[in-house]
Each structure stands twice: as C-alpha cells, then as structure tokens.
Amino acid sequence: MPDVLRQYEAEIWRAISETFFMVGVSIVAAVLIGLPIGTYLFLCGKEKLLENRIVYNILNLVVNTIRSFPFLLLVVFLIPFTRFIVGTAIGTVAATVPLSIIAIAHYARLVEQSLLDVPKGVIEAAVSMGASVRRIIFSFLFVEARSGLVLGLTTSIVSFISYSTIMGVVGGGGIGDFAIRYGYQQFKTDLMLYMILIMIILVQLIQMFGTTAARWLDKR
C-alpha cells in the first residue's frame, strides 16, 4: 500500500463509510418513495389506468423542478427543511436529506420511463383478466419492467455517488470531500488521485453488478 494511503488510512475508511451511508440512505429513499411516485406518475399519464392530468402535471412539475436544480444550490436551498427534518443542517446525517430528495426525483423519472416500455398489450391482457390496479402493478408492470428498473437504479446510484462528493459543503464528509480537503487543498495530488481511483472502481463495480443483474432478469 502506498505510504500516503497508509498515513491517512483511518480517515480514508471513515470517508468511504460516510459515502456508503449517504448513498445507502438515498438508495432506500429512491426505492421506498421514488418507485411509488414514478409508478403513480406513469399510471396518471395520458390513456393510462388512473389517467389524471392534474395529478400528473403537478407530479411532473415537482420531479422536473428538483432535477433541474443545480445540486449545490439545492443543498443550500434545503437547509431549513433539513434542519426541520433531522434537527441540524450540518453533518453526514443532514447531508442525506438533500441527497434523498434528488434521489427520489431522479429515480421516479427513470421508473416512469421504464414502465412506459412495458407493452400496452400486456396491461390490456391484465385488465381483460380482471386484474386490479394493485395486481397490474405488482404482477405485470414491475415483472415486465424489472430489468429497466434495476438498470435505472444502477444509473441513479452512480449519480448519487457523484452528488455525494459535494456534501462536504454541509459537513457531510465522504470520499469526494476527503479528496478536496486532504488532496487538493493540502497539495497532495497523489492522494486526490487515489481517491478518484477508489470512486472509479466503486462505480465500475456497481455498474457491472447492475448490468449483470438486469441481464439475468431480462427474459424478453
């Protein structure tokens, strides 16, 4: 192991664990909240099962607005909300709030797009068999779109890792923050490069796992 890594080993492990924590919470938020929102967005769309233009337009506007915010400004803009939710606007836990908000919006849009790829005929067949909306979602839509949903989540996780590097602004820590503070600001370019290498390896592993899982799930 290079000397510089050995010297900062404890800090590096802490930074990695902070990144994992922030990204982990945002993944949970994306799946638990983004997936239902994306599904509802799809169902409220034109000529869909729960067509509702008002609900669709509102959800669409909210999702687009959050996604179009420059992330750094979103973090700052959400400080009062973050303080309201977790009691503080500083630290790793506080950093998970804006990260989760962007994660929800990001994944909701990808979920909607994945569900749009499900052949209309499959939904029609489900309706003709007397399936309820709940059954159509779980037994038809999610089954047919599962590889797209996994690929979408993989893409999202890679984006969350990228977003997490900014969280040093609110004391969130993480690999990106460590690379800036120890590598860039203290002129330890080699340390910064090692941190970038760690992130590249992390993203490669996630993408490889996601692509393999999606391919395994896709029987079309």
Add this chain to the structure above:
Amino acid sequence: MIQLQQVTKKFGSFVAVQDVSLTIAKGEIHGLIGASGAGKSTLLRLMNLLEVPDSGAVVINGQQLTASRNAELRKARKSIGMIFQHFHLVANKTVHDNVEIALVLANYPKKLRKVRVLECLKFVGLEQFANQYPAQLSGGQKQRVAIARALANETAVLLCDEPTSALDANTSAEILRVLQKVNVELGVTIVLVSHELDVVKSICHRATVLDAGQIYETVELTPDGILETSQHPQSFVDQLVKGGIGHA
C-alpha cells in the same frame, strides 16, 4: 349467453360501432368479419368492456356488465377469457407462470394451481414447455399459451381478437383446431374476430358481417361455406371483407 343491446361506441367524432344489437348463444362459435375499420375489434372489446359503450347494454351470462361496478366487472372478466393477435404474454414469466397468473387473479386455491396449470398446458399440447419463457416459443406456441391462460379459470366465454393474423397458414390452422377443441370439449362460447373469411368459415357456426360500425347481416355457416339462407351471395360478403364494397 352474450347479448349486445343497441350498443354504440364513438372515438371522438368517429363512430366505431353504431346501434348494434346481437345475441350469441351458449356453446356457439361466432365470427365477426368485415373490412379494416368496420368495427369488429371494437365490438369484441365492448363484450368485456375493454371499451366502454357510449350507449346500450352488454349482458353476459345474465349479468349486465354495463351496469356493474368496478369490482363486479373485474369478477365477471375472470370468467371471460381473451386472446389477442400479438398474444400479450408476460415475457419475464415462464409459460407456467403466465397461465398461473389467471388463477392467482381468480383466487384459485394455491394447492390446486400447479395441477390446473399443467392440465391447461396439456390441453393445448404444451406441458413440456412449462419452464420455458415466451421468447423461446414460436408464434403458434405463444398463442396456445395465451389460450391456456384464457381458459385456466374455467372460462365460459372466449373472445379472440384476430388470433391467427400474425401466424402463417399452417400455424393458423393449428390454432383454429385448438379453438374448435375448446368449443367442443369444454363447451366454451367463442367469439372470433377475423378479416379472413376462410378463418371464420372454417370453424364458426354463425358469423356477423360488419360494415362501417353496423351489422350488415348475420349468416349461418357450415363447413362448406355460407348457407343459401343468406340474404346475399357469398361473393358479395367476400368483397365486403376485402373492403371492395363501400370502401372503394
């Protein structure tokens, strides 16, 4: 068994089906034929309310579907099977699971599902394909899986929307034989939409000719062709189906 009473369906200003009344008896194979845009698929989809009529009533097995609430309609649909031109199987489910889903929706006892699925697959000659995925099957095999799925819940009525249009002649004949077997052995009432007169003539007991959303005539059929009781010569119907009359 199936009664349509003065049913009308419009899409915007286009009248797809106009004031159609039709009764189809239990155990009958009834064909709906006509040129493209004549309203035959819309009429079929009105029978299980995939399309909701603007006016008129749809009665199946004595239940007025047009007056049913959502839950009642869903329940009624579980005993009305439907197959489509492009099969509409769930590509990420195995053949077994595609058939089983009809039983799951009907709350069929879990312990009996596997036996019932294999029974249905055996009926259509596909029991050895239970663990395959639709992508591994030919078009004809996919349609037979769709038939098995439609029949799984001891269906009384089977609606067929151009079931052979995406298939070659030999496979079409094979599917028609399966449908005939469904009718003869299980007593299922079948409504078959096709733009191919030969398909309708080969298995239907009666056929309704549609033109511009209205019933032109209903004729009785024998394996030899349209009976002489028809108001019009067969060549006229042939031309109508090909779009040669009133569509020039």
